[in-house]
């Protein structure tokens with residue numbers, strides 16, 4: 001199995017960063033690419049017309065390898081919300097059709113599909129998570145699949161739930177969407193790069209990925225796979241870079257009516273982004289180099305002691321089929337003092353997200369057993385401490 005890759009990052013020795021789901025730490029190589037790019041921008045005379053396209057094209061190739069698509073099917077986007085708008089603006093709706101979303105999906109997903117429904121006078125169906133003896137995965141997935149029918153225009157969901165890591169059965173949902181002619185839009189923010197995905201096998205029509213989490217890219221630059229059904233669509237903006245003659249700088253005002261073929265028409269304006277794009281390229285080079293390692297096995301081994309410890313405390317975990325080892329939530333027992341736990345986590349430099357009575361833990365190759373041990377120590381000491389004393393473990 002792959003070893004930890006902490007050496008590739010500039011993380012502080014005593015920090016325990018269990019929050020890649022919030023934002024990935026910067027890889028050393030990505031930091032170097034940023035500095036190099038910044039210095040290069042001192043003198044724009046060095047930037048040639050070809051430089052407006054070269055790195056972008058390399059990035060499209062690298063992302064295609066991660067999700068199994070052609071570079072021409074990849075668009076450069078600045079955010080997930082931008083990607084959703086690009087896609088939804090090109091999905092039509094007939095009278096009586098509806099859209100499907102899952103309960104508590106990420107706000108960018110929810111607001112985008114809500115707007116599409118309002119614009120098209122379509123019903124938005126929210127499929128809720130139903131607790132079945134402490135498990136939600138199987139029933140939730142079945143209910144999503146069963147709710148898709150000939151009246152479904154769009155299904156939008158995160159590849160795994162962003163709050164608790166619950167896995168959605170993308171292959172079965174995609175198959176059902178295809179059988180009824182519904183468009184299948186997937187938000188890959190919380191799994192692409194760390195959990196295998198295949199847009200063709202799963203019949204995904206659009207896969208929208210910000211890059212700053214599991215793809216280790218810079219904030220404000222993301223990637224989208226756009227299936228064939230969007231080949232003739234209309235982009236949000238009219239960027240000169242998205243015309244087929246853009247490389248010909250001396251004749252740009254011979255206004256070219258043709259957009260770039262396929263997904264290239266949806267690239268965000270100023271696609272070339274001379275600082276962020278080289279960073280994104282470097283991050284994707286790294287993610288590609290990990291593609292053949294079983295990253296889920298690494299996380300699974302890493303969190304094993306934590307899971308056993310918490311099961312003994314009465315914490316319940318989802319059935320294996322629906323559980324993501326890189327992102328999961330710990331629903332602490334009711335009597336547990338969450339406020340005190342939060343204070344102790346910060347005091348002991350353990351970084352994760354707290355949502356209500358749940359802790360969202362997310363791990364990757366930069367985490368080592370020390371991080372997990374520290375988290376367990378903080379939970380254990382909080383459990384046996386009252387409100388007045390805070391614990392600082394040496």
Ligand SMILES: Cc1ncc(COP(=O)(O)O)c(C=O)c1O
Pocket residue numbers: 021022078079080081082106108158162187189190210
């Ligand atoms: C599932 C999911 N989608 C999207 C995003 C980011 O959305 P945007 O790029 O619109 O800011 C996040 C951020 O946490 C997320 O968890």
